Amino acid sequence: MDNKVVIVTGAASGMGHATSLLLAQEGASVAILDIDVKAGERTACEITEAGGQARFWQLDVSVEAEVSKVYAEVIEHFGKLDVLVNSAGVIGVDKPTHEVTEGEWDALFAIDVKGVFFSTKHAVPQMITNGSGSIINFSSIYGLIGNDEFTPYHVAKGAVTMQTKQDAASYGKYGIRVNSVHPSTVLTPLVEGIAAEYEGGLAAYEKKMTANQSIRRLGRPNDVAYAVLYLASDESAWVTGVNLALDGGYTAR
Numbered sequence: 001m002d003n004k005v006v007i008v009t010g011a012a013s014g015m016g017h018a019t020s021l022l023l024a025q026e027g028a029s030v031a032i033l034d035i036d037v038k039a040g041e042r043t044a045c046e047i048t049e050a051g052g053q054a055r056f057w058q059l060d061v062s063v064e065a066e067v068s069k070v071y072a073e074v075i076e077h078f079g080k081l082d083v084l085v086n087s088a089g090v091i092g093v094d095k096p097t098h099e100v101t102e103g104e105w106d107a108l109f110a111i112d113v114k115g116v117f118f119s120t121k122h123a124v125p126q127m128i129t130n131g132s133g134s135i136i137n138f139s140s141i142y143g144l145i146g147n148d149e150f151t152p153y154h155v156a157k158g159a160v161t162m163q164t165k166q167d168a169a170s171y172g173k174y175g176i177r178v179n180s181v182h183p184s185t186v187l188t189p190l191v192e193g194i195a196a197e198y199e200g201g202l203a204a205y206e207k208k209m210t211a212n213q214s215i216r217r218l219g220r221p222n223d224v225a226y227a228v229l230y231l232a233s234d235e236s237a238w239v240t241g242v243n244l245a246l247d248g249g250y251t252a253r
Contacts (some may be wrong), residue, residue, distance in 0.1 A: 001233060002027035005078040007071070009061050010088030012039035014188035015138065018221030019085055019228045024052035026229060028083070031074040032250055035088075061088045064122075071122040080130060080184045083232045084123040086116045086137045086160075092152045105152050112156040116163060120178075124171060125195040132175040136231045137164050141247045157182075161243050164241045168241030176206030177240035179231045184247035186219035215250025 006023050010016040012034035022028045024047040030045075032054055040056040047054035055077060057070045057198040075081050092108035093100060116137055127133025142150070143157030148156035164180040171178060186192060195205035224246055230236050231244070245251045 001229070004028045004082040004084040004232070005031070005074075005080050006232065007031045007033060007074055007081060007119070007123065008085040008087055009033045009115065010057065010138075011085075012036045012043050014190065015183070015186060015221045015224045016085070016087035017043055018225040019087060020054070022222065022225040022229055023083075023085075023232065024054055025050070026233075028232075029053035029078050031078065032056040033070065033088070035060050035062075039248050056239065061119060062110035063112075064118045067118040067122050071119075071126075075126055081123055081126040082130065082133060084119060084127075084133070084135045085228055085232070086119050086135070088115050089138060090153075091150060092156075094150050095152075096148070100152055108152045109156055109159075112153065113159045113163075116160055120163070120167060124174075124176065125205060127132060127171075127176045128174045130175075133171075133177070134232050134236075135167065135176065135178040137178070137180040139164070139182045139243065141182050141184045141245055141251055143180070143246065144182055144243060144251055164243060172240055177231075177236070179236075179240060179242045179244060181224055181227050181231070182243055182245045182247065182251075183219055183224050184213065184245075184250045186221060186224060191218070208214050210248060212250050212253055213247065214224050214252060217248065219246060219248065 006028045008020045011020045011032040020030050032044045044054040050094040059070045089112045095103045123145040137160050139160040140157040142154040143161040168178040195202040206218050
């Protein structure tokens with residue numbers, strides 16, 4: 001990742017945070033983008049204090065005018081853009097289709113789907129100028145398969161899955177690669193909080209959530225970050241349009 005400039009959205013916590021730290025550790029200059037100012041600035045400080053290159057910008061990915069402005073500032077500051085990691089997302093309401101309100105649906109799609117669209121839209125022109133680029137979209141195993149929970153989230157992640165393939169097909173002629181990662185349950189701070197309140201604690205929660213996996217442990221943020229690192233790097237130069245499941249074998253069973 002030496003001499004590469006990377007944007008990571010949703011970089012202040014969880015998998016986005018782990019990805020930002022790893023990419024910086026491997027030599028990238030990282031633009032930390034998040035709506036959470038304190039956590040975003042803390043992430044940038046972690047990188048710079050370790051000797052890496054990073055700067056924080058506050059961004060709501062659901063607002064195109066903000067995306068356009070911030071991406072222009074990132075490119076002006078770092079001089080170019082090589083990699084986009086679309087990590088920002090929310091999980092939304094846990095309701096089946098017939099119970100979801102229009103407002104609940106739109107609020108989730110504004111971030112999880114339009115956020116990927118806006119970020120890609122405003123990153124691609126710079127990558128076309130470069131003659132190369134890598135875009136990594138965060139989806140979910142539930143962008144590949146269905147279940148009976150969090151319907152709007154899963155439908156949104158299905159849209160991200162398809163945008164990945166569509167953009168991979170469209171932009172390969174410019175040397176731009178587009179892939180997606182599809183984690184199952186990963187032990188982020190959010191999940192740690194849920195597990196702590198689960199009857200029986202983390203051990204019981206992990207047993208329940210990994211019952212359909214071949215490798216029966218929860219994912220760790222770095223399990224995902226290392227996959228992003230590969231897809232961001234030149235070592236994956238012939239890889240595009242891939243929806244990479246990171247799920248301990250969940251979707252293999």
